[in-house]
Amino acid sequence: MTVRTLLQSVTDAMKTEMENDERVVVLGEDVGRDGGVFRATEGLLDRFGVERVMDTPLNESGIIGVATGMALYGLRPIAEIQFMDFIYPAFDQIVSELSKIRYRSGGTYTAPVVVRTPFGGGIKGGLYHSQSSEAYFAHTAGLKVVAPSTPYDAKGLLISSIRDEDPVIFLEPKRLYRTVREEVPDGAYTVPIGKAKIAREGKDVSLISYGAMVRTCLEAAEAAAKNGISVEVIDLRTLSPLDIETIISSVQKTGRAVIANEAPKFGSFAAEVAALIAEKAIDSLGAPVLRVSGLDTPVTYIWESAYIPDVQRVLSYINRSVSY
Amino acid sequence: MTVRTLLQSVTDAMKTEMENDERVVVLGEDVGRDGGVFRATEGLLDRFGVERVMDTPLNESGIIGVATGMALYGLRPIAEIQFMDFIYPAFDQIVSELSKIRYRSGGTYTAPVVVRTPFGGGIKGGLYHSQSSEAYFAHTAGLKVVAPSTPYDAKGLLISSIRDEDPVIFLEPKRLYRTVREEVPDGAYTVPIGKAKIAREGKDVSLISYGAMVRTCLEAAEAAAKNGISVEVIDLRTLSPLDIETIISSVQKTGRAVIANEAPKFGSFAAEVAALIAEKAIDSLGAPVLRVSGLDTPVTYIWESAYIPDVQRVLSYINRSVSY
Amino acid sequence: MPDCQVKRCLAFKLLTVGVVDLNETMEMKKETGMLQILDIDGNYRKELEPDISEELLLRMYRAMATVRKFEEISMGLQRQGRIGFYIGAAGQEACSVGSTAALHRDDWIFPAYREPGALLIRGETVLQLFHQLFGDSMDYNRGRQMPNHFNSREKNVVTPSSPIATQIPHAVGMAIAAKHMKKKQIALTFFGDGATSENDFHSGMNFAGVFRAPVIFLCQNNGYAISLPTVRQTASETLAQKADAYGMPSERVDGNDVLAVYSATMRAAERARKGQGPTLIEALTYRIGPHSSSDDPTKYRKNEEVDEWRKKDPIKRMSAYLKRKRLIDDESDRKLIEDIENEIRSSAKKAESTPKPAIESVFENVYLELTWNLREELDEAVQRYGPGYTGK
């Protein structure tokens, strides 16, 4: 066990799997000598050499396309996209190719690539360094979408992702990179893809979240408890495939649901969660299904604080739900 | 008035606006001499010449990026993407640039580009000529997303889109291109963006749809009527900004909602509609909010019939809703 | 400006201000600096003649002739509504057959949609191709793709998709991976002139240059991307010269000359295997038919142009060559074509009567395992159609 930040857990997961499995390679912009702009790949070049830690040209579609080709051959590439905001030049390679190769080839070819990318706000990055566009990927059949919120889960889920036979979009909550720390086992272990976690048990309302917002939700739950409201916080951990059972049984217990995320509200992933609840747990609902989300605007540099739901805003939605 | 197909209405809208406004230009792959692979731009080259009907190289990001630059200068470009399945190479230009120029420039620059593209199944196009990925665009702040289902609306909405000061993703239901026909006024008229239409009044269940699925819904409503079920069919016409009032007041009236579309169900635009209903009309609901959608798979060439909801499938959801 | 550069810029006179009058440009770019070994009469340049075994030459000829006949018959099936679509390779047979024949059997091929020849020269059966066209239960793609998306893991031919150029970076990644694993395999990817405009051409070429990937880029410049002539696709005089932007050598060959294609590929493959990196080959060719069964080429090109290119037919040239070398004669030639036709007709019948993939298959291979939502949808479908349903 070592106390690690979420960022260090990510690095450690890659290092662990690169030691375990020669087929694992890392590629991306500045991942080599620079160790990545967030330092997630720090030390990997020295340890594994230029053949396994590849600095690439500045071209995201090339990174994903080449990683796909490598995976077709049998490697296990981990591709880093510097910010989720810069994943779009690779969008065609991801949604047309990576996600569909298994299907269109009748299962004769597969491309188990992990696409790692930091997402969300919190670094005052303005409209091009703060985005949460997970909805685009969760809606794409053939991709798995993972978003941890703790160092322990980050390492265990990244190892699971690397070992997974399907392509995984692995979203790292950048504002938690260095702000959360916990004991994390050394060596390999896995956290299963597709399983949510009850981050806090409660009985009055289900607060469903993922990524950095889970921290905010836990704080909001703590604050709500002071007012006698018992909030159950669910950390989805995987968006696709979604752990529907955990969600539905929680909502059936509490009768109320608030979904918290920081993507623009309209059409975000929270809508899918809400829709599933409205489909599968309608009889349990004692209040509207609420979403406390980012704004339906790009992320403003100067007003990030108004964009990302904070504890106070989450609390106000909890209150609206329980007082309905 | 002339009887026109939906396709002819699209052509006519462009022709009308090109005659009215010199700033309107058309660009895309094969839009010139060939008249477009679906013939939507047929006749425009002869009429308006090569300066206003521009065949472009095979590069979608170039088409949208160049159109954006033209719009910044003051032109009104209509960019054709041959199939919605091929829009992804332009995804970065659409979500990072086109949609955000007004915002990031504090309103000093705008790019009123119309991106026309045929979407949906029905031509046995397999997984790359049948997609309905409107959810990606509806989730993108700064874009308007329009999807007509009749020749009349197609012309009126396209003219509105060309005149709109914001970028519009204009989705043409390709399987209705030549299969629906109606009287369409000659010359210019507009149908407002952001307003849904009650395509059929009813009182037992609200069936909410857009694009080609509206036809299927109308047929299903007809069939349901024979069993004494009165279905209200809503044709959204615009996905963003969504006409929330029409949806909510219909659901408040009927107490039941089924949303029908042909995109993969998980995370599709139907989820947003369901989520809004679960937020704003929960007390009226007498049944789960149901979605009858495409499958969570790519579109299979040989099994398209099992992919796109047909009358029978829509009917079964209507029945599930009303018999709940 | 270096002199050689100026010369290589497009003769701008072709262009009017801003946009081009298509009448002026309904002509392909000039056939400059193009390697030809076999001319249109079957004469050949002995000193450049590649060393190909008689057996292989005959197989190559058979593969080319099969592609042609297969298309003729499939287009007929398409018109009768028995297959849904067809996208042909007539006129371009030398490109896929000549290049693939020059590779090792375990080198990887990343095709587009005009390369049934690559599969045939590797021994794929006509029946298997028909399984793909019909999308039946024996199709490797399990009926999921439109016709002409031929895939064969067994033949080291990787599943193509419809979006243009996306396979290019895959070939590069595959080649880099093979090198990482210290294997001698190389990769070859096919694409068209139009594809050179796409982003993935740029990505793939650039990565290949930087990583010195053992990959061959085989561009079939058939003069058109659907209706758009190459002169409107790019202002560069040749497509071969684009290699220069990526620090990569290139060759320009007569794509209707199977010997030229073969020998250029052989050179590129040798370079790749020796660790000298990638090569771009521009093969000048022409599609005799429409872009696809949905296309009407009279909208954008003149019949005279097609006639001109018919004279350069790659199969006729190969046939003349083989006759000159006395490997075939008129009689054996006629017999061969008859043979091919019989095989095709019987294979088509067989495939057409093969059952479709069962309804359950629709939900498989999205992921390795079914997810809960796919299972829900599968259950609903099975309830409707019945288990194992394969269509009426």
Next chain:
Amino acid sequence: MPDCQVKRCLAFKLLTVGVVDLNETMEMKKETGMLQILDIDGNYRKELEPDISEELLLRMYRAMATVRKFEEISMGLQRQGRIGFYIGAAGQEACSVGSTAALHRDDWIFPAYREPGALLIRGETVLQLFHQLFGDSMDYNRGRQMPNHFNSREKNVVTPSSPIATQIPHAVGMAIAAKHMKKKQIALTFFGDGATSENDFHSGMNFAGVFRAPVIFLCQNNGYAISLPTVRQTASETLAQKADAYGMPSERVDGNDVLAVYSATMRAAERARKGQGPTLIEALTYRIGPHSSSDDPTKYRKNEEVDEWRKKDPIKRMSAYLKRKRLIDDESDRKLIEDIENEIRSSAKKAESTPKPAIESVFENVYLELTWNLREELDEAVQRYGPGYTGK
């Protein structure tokens, strides 16, 4: 292979098999075939000296010196946490100032993030630049973008974004549109060496070639894209030669020589105005500072390399030139720098005390008009913060 092409492929010896040892490649590509007018001691080649008025020369010098000082002071503000971020242009001042000075005032500029010089030479005030850095209510971007995304409709400088290279096709579209409207305006776009790898470079260059757009592509090759040296970005020997792939002429100039940049831009602009189409200019330069305030350049480059480039400083060269021409002397130079510093310090103060945009502004400019969902969100925010709230 044509001879001129072989010569221009990258000397492959730099590369080991497959991937490169960075130690070997921590060097820029060679400065071959580069136009230089003003050398590092202020000597100049009379016969090539562009004809620039004394007044303009002095303005250019002032703009360059302002960029340098602005950066020094802003980096200080950043370290004190008074601005959030900074991305500098020190060492590259000649590129943006020299090129923009050669254009007409109403030509369009599509910058990236290292071109405050382009705005300054067009008369933008330092105060306005600070409004952008602080994101205050006088910022044209209304506080929505990170620092160094300078926008000015009034100066014909188009709002930059952060994704690399996306502005390139915009410049091309703008240029095509101007031509359609029979205007004489042209467009110039700035981007870096790294940007040449991006898809939008490919799109933009290709469209410009085909449509013969009156556009200038000004690539500031500063040797690095964050940590990645140009030799790992592309295997082509120069970036200029990439023009060839698009049938476009190019020039390679000393980017630290403001006269060379000016004259190359002038030639390209003349060509564009005469209807002769686009030009790519590769300006060889170097960023003296880190990539941005978040970067640690010692991780990827040697101090000696930086020192070597400090000797080539564009401002020192310009200063020596102006002194030689007796347009300034030591005294007036000292005075000028003092002046600039005063202006910068007082502007920074003023901007820092300008109120932030009010909370309502967050919801504006997504569309021309507020949509119902934005209005809902605005109402909630106003309820929380109070109307007109501008932060504490």
